[in-house]
Structures are given as structure tokens and as C-alpha cells.
Amino acid sequence: MLQVPFIRENKETTIAGLKRRNFPQAEAIVEQVLDIDQQRRDTQKELDNVLARSNAKAKEIGALMKSGQKEAAEAAKTETADLKFISKGLEDDLKAIEQQLQDVLVTIPNLPHSSVPEGRSAEDNEVVLTHGDVPTLPADAQPHWELIKKYDIIDFELGVKITGAGFPVYKGKGARLQRALINFFLDEALAAGYFEIQPPIVINEESGFGTGQLPDKEGQMYYVKEEKLYLIPTAEVPITNLYRDVIVSEDQLPIKNVGYTPCFRREAGSWGAHVRGLNRLHQFDKVEVVQIRKPEESYQALEEMSLHVQSLLKKLELPYRVLRLCGGDMGFTSALTFDMEVYSAAQQRWLEVSSVSNFETYQANRLKLRYKTEGKTQLLHTLNGSALALPRILASILENNQTPEGIRIPAVLVPYCGFDTIS
Structure with missing residues (x-):
């Protein structure tokens, strides 16, 4: 705010x-x-x-x-x-x-950083860099929603039976690969100096307000009416709210937390081929990194977070690009956001897999998150990023690594999942 x-x-x-x-x-x-x-x-x-x-x-x-x-x-x-x-x-x-x-x-969004380009939609975002070569797939290459049926690793029909559309069931090697990705992302974050948190996956209204989901995004969140609780859209919300109404000691800074949670988004009004399969779900898994920094350090931290996400994509051998979002495409609370997209060779398009954002004092003002320096109390800066969201990462791994013998698993994941091929 x-x-x-x-x-x-x-x-x-x-x-x-x-x-x-x-x-x-x-x-x-x-x-x-x-x-x-x-x-x-x-x-x-x-x-x-x-x-x-x-x-x-x-x-x-x-x-x-x-x-x-x-x-x-x-x-x-x-x-x-x-x-x-x-x-x-x-x-x-x-x-x-x-x-x-x-x-x-509370109806006024954050102000954009001076580097944010002008623009109204995703078409106006600025490509900062592109890394890696787009793989050449065989002529009979298939998108992931066909591959998961072929190898019987994810079942959307069972998800519909149990819950509804957008709630897939991961099976066998699909479930093991999902778990491998979560553990890999967490281990990489810990190696980068993050402290692991396992937060609740439901929040109260005060927590939703603190990080800016309320009153802006009620329509995208699942609501438990009797208890007046919301299912989280991202681990950013409960982890950042650990520090609501807190005056942080200067010697506690910087704060770097990481957490894995399932995430829930209603995604009301999302239809069409671009949301097929794993491209957009109502429930998905994500590893989130959160930093709380002094104002003069926050943009250095944002670059650090961007490089961390890029290192994960490199180790997964996925071609990716980094976008600086324009003013019209940024989230309500963000001052500057970088999106990371991976290239899906089977779908022949870029898929967003991460956003890293600096909120400056916008969330901290709502949270009353402060620190004391030289006898004065000041608001801190908050940052967060997906490191990473799993569905489109999994889709890209399946699509980009398909061979006549089966789907090749990136080498960095083999020790985590215990197999090198899905066949």
C-alpha cells in the first residue's frame, strides 16, 4: 500500500x-x-x-x-x-x-520502478535475455497431454472424478518425478542460503490483506466460508506474513526463506487451448523463495533471485528467456517483475514458469514490517519468486526430452527420482 x-x-x-x-x-x-x-x-x-x-x-x-x-x-x-x-x-x-x-x-496499485517499460499487455513486455537452444523433435512429437496418456503418468480423468477439472492425479513415475523436482528445488535453495519453512496452506483475511491478495484477488482464491479462511495461491502469502507486525532486528537481515506448498487458484474464466493439460491448473505444486531486505539492497537481491531461478533452468537443460514486465502486465503489488519462460518444443511456444518481483515497501506498509537503524524505524522491502512452479516445468521436460525410446530425464534429477527414462 x-x-x-x-x-x-x-x-x-x-x-x-x-x-x-x-x-x-x-x-x-x-x-x-x-x-x-x-x-x-x-x-x-x-x-x-x-x-x-x-x-x-x-x-x-x-x-x-x-x-x-x-x-x-x-x-x-x-x-x-x-x-x-x-x-x-x-x-x-x-x-x-x-x-x-x-x-x-487499498484500491491503488504499487508504483512501477523507473526501469519498467510502458505497455498495456504481455505483448509489450521486454525480452531481457534468451538462453539455450530449442530442441529439434521427431516428426511425430506430441504435446504433454498426449505423452502423459501414452506413459500413464498423470491422469486428468481421475482428477475430474475425485474433484473436478484442473486437479490432476500423478501416478507412478509421474508422481516420483514431481517429488524429485520439489526436492531438487528445495535443495538448491538451501545451498543458496535460504532457510526452509513449511507454512499452513490456508490463511486468514489479515494475511491475505498483508501481501495484497485481498481485496484485489478474492475471485481467484478458494474460500472456506465457515472458518473465513482462504486456500493459498502461493507460499509467498503465509511465509511473508510470518513477519506481519514485526520490527526486525538489523542483525537478522537479510531474511531469506524458501517453502514448498501446494497452491490453489480458481482461475475463473480461463478457457482455450493455451490452458490445456498442465498449462493451467486449479491445484499445483510450487517452491517459493521470499526475501526481506533493506531498501538499498533490494534490487541487488532481485537480480540474485533471478539468477537463482535461471540456474535451475540451466541445470534442467531447458531453453529459457527472461522478460521484464511492462506497466500494464505487472501484478497489483509489484514495483518490478521479471518473468522466466521456458520453450515448449512440442507446443512451439513459450511457457511462463516463474516470476520474481520486488514489492519495495508496498507489502511492508500493509504488514507493518519494519526494522530499526540509527534509532529510526523504517519499512523494509519484500521480494518473492517462484523457484519453481512445477506444472509447466514438468510439461516442458516431457515435451522437450521425448525420444523414440521414451522421455529422457535431465541428469540432475536422476539421483532424486531413481530412473533416467520414462518408457
Whole structure:
């Protein structure tokens, strides 16, 4: 969430940033924030004056009583009662104004970093680099949704029987390969200095608000009505919320956590060939890395996270590219996002497998996540990234490594899964 003092002191910068995100009525909403903030400040000033007069009058009553001026003291008591009545009204007004200000602020996305390109959609994203050669497949190569039937390793029909569309059942070598990927990703993160967390996979409303999923993404999350809990869309949410309402000691920084969880997304309105098979699911597995850094270190950390994800893709022998997302394609809370995409030779298109993002102070302001330095309390920067999401990685491994003898397993995974071929 943006901070009001920043908006007040950087009005034109805020408007320009929102326009780069193609946010509608950027000027109008900034003016609305400033108007409400002025009401808040005026009301606070008036309340402070009334409280000061009330305190002074209370002291005056004591002096009058001591000097025997009971009639004057009674008059002062009446005036004090009137001031208390006025102050109560002003306190109620102030709470209402503050809530109104909060309701507007939560509808405003984060401002983009200066390096974010202009644009409205994925077509306007900037390709930063491309790595690896696209494999040449045999003429009879098949997409993964055919391969999984051929080798009987993932069953979508059983998933529909048990739950519904988008909930696959992993079987035999498919299940073992899935588990191998999870353990590989976790081990690589631990080797890179991350601390493993196994968080809950359901969250309360406060946690959803803290990282920006609420009130922005209710429609994409599964909701447990009786307990008022949400199934997590990513491990970022519970892991980052470990530090909600926390003042971190400077010697605890940087914080680097990694966690594996199943993830749940309704993906309402997602239809068509581009979401076939493993390309988009309602339940999927993901290993997530989260960092909490000092503001001056966060963009160095973002580069570090990007390189970590790229190292995983290299070890999996997958061709990939890195995209810098444009203003119109970034997530609501992000200041800068890099997407990693792998090339699916059978589908002949790029598939997104990871996003790494710097949220700067946007989440930290909601979370009240701070640290003390030189006697001052400051907001920290939060970052997160997929390292990695499994479905499209698995799809690309199956498609890019298909041979007449079967599907070749990348060498780095063989010790984890115990076989080198699916046949």
C-alpha cells in the first residue's frame, strides 16, 4: 500500500507512475487521497486543540477547588464536559475519515520502478535475455497431454472424478518425478542460503490483506466460508506474513526463506487451448523463495533471485528467456517483475514458469514490517519468486526430452527420482 506522506510530497510522480500502469483516473484518485488526507489532518488538529483546552481546564478546576472558588469550579466542570462531548464527536469523525482513506488506498496499485517499460499487455513486455537452444523433435512429437496418456503418468480423468477439472492425479513415475523436482528445488535453495519453512496452506483475511491478495484477488482464491479462511495461491502469502507486525532486528537481515506448498487458484474464466493439460491448473505444486531486505539492497537481491531461478533452468537443460514486465502486465503489488519462460518444443511456444518481483515497501506498509537503524524505524522491502512452479516445468521436460525410446530425464534429477527414462 502506498504511503500518504509519499503521495502528498510526490503528487506528480505518483500520477505519472499510475499512468504507466494504465491505471484509470490516476489524477482523480490521487486528488481524492489528498483531499481526504487534508480532512484527516484538519480534524486531527481540531481534536488536538480541544483536548489541550480540556486538559488545561481540568488543571484549572483543581486550582479553583483549592482556592475555595466552588462556583467557578462548577462552571469549569460544565465546560470540561462540553469539551469531552466535542472531542468524542471529533474522534468518531477522525476514525471514519481514516477508514475512508484506507478504503481508497487499498484500491491503488504499487508504483512501477523507473526501469519498467510502458505497455498495456504481455505483448509489450521486454525480452531481457534468451538462453539455450530449442530442441529439434521427431516428426511425430506430441504435446504433454498426449505423452502423459501414452506413459500413464498423470491422469486428468481421475482428477475430474475425485474433484473436478484442473486437479490432476500423478501416478507412478509421474508422481516420483514431481517429488524429485520439489526436492531438487528445495535443495538448491538451501545451498543458496535460504532457510526452509513449511507454512499452513490456508490463511486468514489479515494475511491475505498483508501481501495484497485481498481485496484485489478474492475471485481467484478458494474460500472456506465457515472458518473465513482462504486456500493459498502461493507460499509467498503465509511465509511473508510470518513477519506481519514485526520490527526486525538489523542483525537478522537479510531474511531469506524458501517453502514448498501446494497452491490453489480458481482461475475463473480461463478457457482455450493455451490452458490445456498442465498449462493451467486449479491445484499445483510450487517452491517459493521470499526475501526481506533493506531498501538499498533490494534490487541487488532481485537480480540474485533471478539468477537463482535461471540456474535451475540451466541445470534442467531447458531453453529459457527472461522478460521484464511492462506497466500494464505487472501484478497489483509489484514495483518490478521479471518473468522466466521456458520453450515448449512440442507446443512451439513459450511457457511462463516463474516470476520474481520486488514489492519495495508496498507489502511492508500493509504488514507493518519494519526494522530499526540509527534509532529510526523504517519499512523494509519484500521480494518473492517462484523457484519453481512445477506444472509447466514438468510439461516442458516431457515435451522437450521425448525420444523414440521414451522421455529422457535431465541428469540432475536422476539421483532424486531413481530412473533416467520414462518408457
